[in-house]
Amino acid sequence: xSLRAFGLALGAAAAFSGVAVLExxxxxxxxxxKTLDFSGRARxxxxxxxxxxxxTLDFANGSGKFGPSAGAAINLSPSSLPYGVFGSTFSISDxxxxxxxxxxxxxxxxxxxxxxxxxxxxxxxTLESFSLTRTTTNFEAVIAGFFTPSSLPGGGDLTTQGKFxxxxxxxxxxxxxxxxxxxxxGLVGLGFAALRKRGQDNSEQxx
Numbered sequence: 001x002s003l004r005a006f007g008l009a010l011g012a013a014a015a016f017s018g019v020a021v022l023e024x025x026x027x028x029x030x031x032x033x034k035t036l037d038f039s040g041r042a043r044x045x046x047x048x049x050x051x052x053x054x055x056t057l058d059f060a061n062g063s064g065k066f067g068p069s070a071g072a073a074i075n076l077s078p079s080s081l082p083y084g085v086f087g088s089t090f091s092i093s094d095x096x097x098x099x100x101x102x103x104x105x106x107x108x109x110x111x112x113x114x115x116x117x118x119x120x121x122x123x124x125x126t127l128e129s130f131s132l133t134r135t136t137t138n139f140e141a142v143i144a145g146f147f148t149p150s151s152l153p154g155g156g157d158l159t160t161q162g163k164f165x166x167x168x169x170x171x172x173x174x175x176x177x178x179x180x181x182x183x184x185x186g187l188v189g190l191g192f193a194a195l196r197k198r199g200q201d202n203s204e205q206x207x
Contacts, residue, residue, distance in 0.1 A: 027121060028150035030082045032179035035156075036116075036125075037076040040092065042160070043168035044132075044139070049099055054108055057095040057132070060168055070094065073116065076172075083119055090118035095130060103134040111145065116175070124148045125175055132158075139164055143175055152177040 043066055046055035059071025073092040077083045084090070093115050097105040107130040115127035129144040141158040156175035163169060 027082075027123075028152050028177075028180060030121075031123065031147060031150060031177050032152060033177065034081050034083075035077065035174050035176040036081075036083050036119075037172070037174045038073040038090075038092075038116075039076055039170065039172045040071060040073045041168045042071070042164065042171050043166060044097075044105075044164035045166075046099075047134075047164060051099050051101060053099050055097045055099060055105060057097055057130075058168075059092045059094055062089055066168060068094070073173075075119075082121065083123065090116060092116055095127070097130070097132060105132040106130070114148070115145065122149060125154060138162055138169075141173075143173070145175075147177050150177070152180070154178060 041060040041064060043058050043060075044055055045058060046053060049055060058066045059073070060066050061069065062072040070091045070093045072089045075084055075086060075088045075090060077086065079086045091114075093112055095112065095115075096108040098108040100106050107127065112127040114124040116125040118124075125145055125147050127143065127145040130141055132139060132141040139160040143156045143158060144154075146153045154175045154177045156173060158171055158173035161170045161172070
């Protein structure tokens, strides 16, 4: 690769990285790497259906009652974190799941915008993937999506404390925003340094 091509490649990387850094809200730094822990009650209706059928993961509301409206989750994160007061509640939307095998379910349809909402400072979590597995004693799910408005990707787990039944069961869950790589500002600096050097080399050649 020629010096010019190398410089152009670095310049493109710098431009891309610069946009990534400049567009990241200040709030991203506030929540990055800080786990949101929560719990509640839920039930899985239609769990006994055939493969390919749709089930509903119904989250109970603040009174412990189930229904078509969004449920309530209890914030278990320390109050020192940006997610609000320990023991406060926020909204968690019910999920439509497709039965993939006799013991696994996956999120049906499009991502669920604001699956978690009602947190301080407008923090919410959009769910892109929810992979639920039935074990011999409980249910476990792997969660993936992104936080808004920071757009930071996030992932976590949900574990029930027993079998999902018509009466429901308790669950505990967590989601952690993945920090923006600290490497990006360094890459931006490296790219602009290469651009400056290329400009100097061109000036010397023209002279």
